Amino acid sequence: MNKRKPLRLHVPEPTGRPGHATDFSYLHVSPAGDVRRPPLDTTPVDTADLAYSLVRVLDDKGRAVGPWAPKVQPAELVRGLRAMMKTRIFDARMLIAQRQKKISFYMQCLGEEAVATAHAMALDPGDMCFPTYRQQGLLLARDDVSMVELMCQLMSNARDPLKGRQLPVMYSIKRAGFFSISGNLATQFVQAVGWGMASAIMGDTKIASAWIGDGATAEADFHTALTFAHVYRAPVILNVVNNQWAISTFQAIAGGEATTFAARGVGCGIASLRVDGNDFLAVLAASRWAAERARGNLGPTLIEWITYRGGAHSTSDDPTRYRPADDWQHFPLGDPIARLKQHLLALKAWSDAQHDALHKELEAEVLAAQKEAESHGTLLDGHTPPVASMFEDVYKEMPAHLKQQLAQLESEHGH
Numbered sequence: 145m146n147k148r149k150p151l152r153l154h155v156p157e158p159t160g161r162p163g164h165a166t167d168f169s170y171l172h173v174s175p176a177g178d179v180r181r182p183p184l185d186t187t188p189v190d191t192a193d194l195a196y197s198l199v200r201v202l203d204d205k206g207r208a209v210g211p212w213a214p215k216v217q218p219a220e221l222v223r224g225l226r227a228m229m230k231t232r233i234f235d236a237r238m239l240i241a242q243r244q245k246k247i248s249f250y251m252q253c254l255g256e257e258a259v260a261t262a263h264a265m266a267l268d269p270g271d272m273c274f275p276t277y278r279q280q281g282l283l284l285a286r287d288d289v290s291m292v293e294l295m296c297q298l299m300s301n302a303r304d305p306l307k308g309r310q311l312p313v314m315y316s317i318k319r320a321g322f323f324s325i326s327g328n329l330a331t332q333f334v335q336a337v338g339w340g341m342a343s344a345i346m347g348d349t350k351i352a353s354a355w356i357g358d359g360a361t362a363e364a365d366f367h368t369a370l371t372f373a374h375v376y377r378a379p380v381i382l383n384v385v386n387n388q389w390a391i392s393t394f395q396a397i398a399g400g401e402a403t404t405f406a407a408r409g410v411g412c413g414i415a416s417l418r419v420d421g422n423d424f425l426a427v428l429a430a431s432r433w434a435a436e437r438a439r440g441n442l443g444p445t446l447i448e449w450i451t452y453r454g455g456a457h458s459t460s461d462d463p464t465r466y467r468p469a470d471d472w473q474h475f476p477l478g479d480p481i482a483r484l485k486q487h488l489l490a491l492k493a494w495s496d497a498q499h500d501a502l503h504k505e506l507e508a509e510v511l512a513a514q515k516e517a518e519s520h521g522t523l524l525d526g527h528t529p530p531v532a533s534m535f536e537d538v539y540k541e542m543p544a545h546l547k548q549q550l551a552q553l554e555s556e557h558g559h
């Protein structure tokens with residue numbers, strides 16, 4: 145007779161649910177300034193402790209403390225604050241535009257603004273990001289990307305540079321180092337590593353920055369990318385944005401319960417950091433560290449950014465169904481905009497009046513951009529690219545069979 149106990153599986157559960165507050169102790173937050181900063185040429189195995197702690201610079205009083213505090217001028221930080229506020233205001237307006245049916249779909253990065261905007265400040269022109277749909281901050285931090293261009297893509301209007309072929313928010317702006325977003329999650333990671341390897345094979349100096357969410361790390365592409373990055377020491381930054389949720393699935397379901405996502409890197413022979421993603425200074429410092437390593441042929445760096453998805457997953461989601469409605473307010477790492485503002489106030493490089501004035505200025509800027517974008521059409525008025533445009537841009541020279549189909553379309557529909 146079999147006397148063994150029946151086997152059972154462990155199914156991770158979030159520590160909070162609607163009507164029952166989250167216990168955030170699972171995050172294991174280190175005090176600001178507590179985590180060491182290793183030399184750039186550290187060995188991957190020597191970063192093991194960093195994959196289980198949390199690099200933080202800003203303390204509760206808004207002071208920049210510890211070995212990771214970056215050298216940065218207050219004016220540059222004001223630029224960062226501006227980029228985060230612009231991103232948040234842009235998102236809020238586009239969410240409303242979706243509710244007004246001017247856009248079919250939208251995805252905000254509410255609460256995660258520091259990750260992309262501070263990272264953008266650590267990259268050089270010509271570097272290539274392979275983002276997901278929640279890194280609009282990479283674009284909004286740049287002066288050479290107009291909000292009108294982004295909004296025309298969102299509205300799929302006559303000026304949409306992608307001619308309605310991509311889902312709204314899935315931008316593609318090569319000149320801004322922003323690779324076309326693919327809805328197939330985790331493909332970004334293998335593509336970024338391949339791009340970085342190509343850059344090295346060609347003897348170029350440009351590096352790649354790969355982006356993935358906590359949930360998408362469960363895809364095989366993530367692990368394939370780590371192997372290639374490790375073996376060839378590809379010049380790439382491997383960003384894992386752990387915003388605690390993958391639609392309605394808690395990060396523990398993707399494997400964040402008994403270990404960390406940063407620890408995946410160490411296990412694959414890649415130097416890894418776990419960083420407070422709501423701390424603008426920590427994001428800047430860690431991004432610079434990883435970029436310098438990549439540029440110096442010192443190998444890839446994996447960074448797990450701890451943050452919180454403050455809004456819904458997308459306009460098709462209702463997070464009150466699976467997590468406490470006020471969860472974000474209790475997130476121990478706070479709000480990245482409020483924290484950088486507090487730091488600038490502590491430095492006496494900023495004031496409440498300046499903050500309010502900047503907020504108003506940005507609201508007006510976003511509104512003006514929206515007016516201009518809407519003058520080229522929205523989903524409401526059918527100002528979309530001509531149907532015949534679907535035949536363009538697929539091949540450099542249009543092949544005979546497409547020419548035939550285009551002619552057929554024109555003869556049948558009079559286009």
Ligand SMILES: Cc1ncc(C[n+]2csc(CCOP(=O)(O)OP(=O)(O)O)c2C)c(N)n1
Nearest residue numbers: 278327328329357358359360387389390391
């Ligand atoms: C390969 C693949 N599987 C599933 C989906 C459907 N899907 C879209 S977003 C998403 C959740 C992703 O969560 P995470 O990676 O944590 O990113 P976040 O949305 O939190 O930024 C899923 C499952 C997809 N787009 N691609």
Ligand SMILES: [Mg+2]
Nearest residue numbers: 357358389390
């Ligand atoms: Mg997520």
